[in-house]
Amino acid sequence: MEKDDQFLGKHNAPNKILENEGSQLFGHPKGLMTLFFTEMWERFSYYGMRALLILFMTAPIATGGLGFNDQTSGAIYGLYSMAVYLLALPGGWIADRIIGLKKSVWYGGIIITLGHFTMALPGLLALITGDHGAKGALTGVDLYSFFMGLILIVIGTGLLKPNISSIVGQLYPENSSKRDAGFSIFYMGINVGAFIAPIACSTLAIYDWHLGFGLAGFGMLMGLIQYKLTGKYLSGVGNPIVPTNKKEKGERNNLVKGVWVAMLLIAIVLALFFLEILSIDPVAIAAVSNTVIAIVALMFFLYVLFLGGLNRDEKKKVLVVMILFVFSSIFWSGFEQAGSSLNLFAERFTDRVILGWEVPAGYFQSINSIFIILFAPFFGAMWVALAKRNLEPSSPLKFAFGLVLLGIGFLVMYFAAKIAASGDMAAPSWLVITYLFHTFGELSLSPVGLSLTTKLAPKKFVGQMMGMWFLSIAMGSLIAGRIAGGASGGTEEALAQMPSQYMLIVYTAVGAGIVLMLVAKPIRRLMGNVH
Incomplete structure (x- = not known):
């Protein structure tokens, strides 16, 4: 579900809390539980809202939606997803240089809460005034509260997301054997929140979209309350640097x-x-943003390679990061369609009726988290077992496996789309199997990405190289939104083309995976002593 949250904070400034009996709970610092529940509620708010986002934008005005077409909705979704990752960079910078990690989490949570409640504003106003009449028109309040809410959530997430993980890293001594276990516990909180939220928020959205958004905000509010009440367990970490x-x-x-x-x-x-x-124009901005990100990334890598003052070995490793940036963007451009085109497929073309009750489409957004919780321990144990037999695949090969598994998931969707294009409704199992393969792909690629980036980055460029990893996710998320605009079957013409759109994604993902397999050995040589 998350992109390397379990690795963030492992390479930060030395911590100030030592493991001692008085500050521990089940062998871990009590502050871990504070951060566990804060992150759980933050992810509840994020994934609860995300499960509704594109469905709300494409829903007819008469049903309380915004009535946007698929292309505009996909572009807005992509820009939003992109911005969440891009603003993590200045969010981390502000925390490091100005207000500190703990205050960044606190203020970020407040801004996120305001964002969700702003999106819920039209529903709250209707609840207060008792005006629940027919929804036949789109008002200025609807539009302004929607866009303002999205902007606030992006800003707040940029402040909170990178910094709460960094605090986790500071809870443990540098070489503590418990640090990895602590991050695993923290990571579980992320997926618990991401599992519960789509179900809870989608259930309320049956009655009113804005109630779903409001519940997402209530979740973040709960996280803030417990963060404040248990903040004493974070004493000594996450403080600002005093001049x-x-x-x-x-x-x-x-x-x-x-x-x-x-x-x-x-x-x-x-x-x-x-x-x-x-x-x-969201569509035009999305197109320009793709080009800008690509140019910025290229210029940065060229600067580091030719003007960064690196030796030959360091240049080789930067070249590997540059190559993986491309393949990472391809992966996330497919994976991030979970909340967009696949969400729309669940709503429009999936038979969701069980015992006479129609399951909300947003429920499917919980499947990835379920699979992460079930299979993450298995993948970890598998890599350890293979390593003991000297059979563990190299990092580039794991990347390649992730791309191929992503492609197989979309191959499943190709057949599901053929059923939809024929006029029938697809069984829910098609989406479940797709998410299973996508989860396997995520578990193969995601844990490798940021960890490998930090190992390959020259010492004076570690922070910036970490930023480039998140830039690759931002670029992939933006591409995913743009693809969703044409692969969601919103019109008869788009429905007829949907199978070929999914097959194109299959060719791209699997083709990229095969290419990476073919060049894995040369890349491995460029990596030198990094594994």
């Missing part, structure tokens, strides 16, 4: 001013948009 001299204080003040200027510019752009002085 020790006049020069450092001046630099910090300049950074604070820069952040305020950036926030002011963002507020001006938003005001122009909401006042309809500035018009924004």
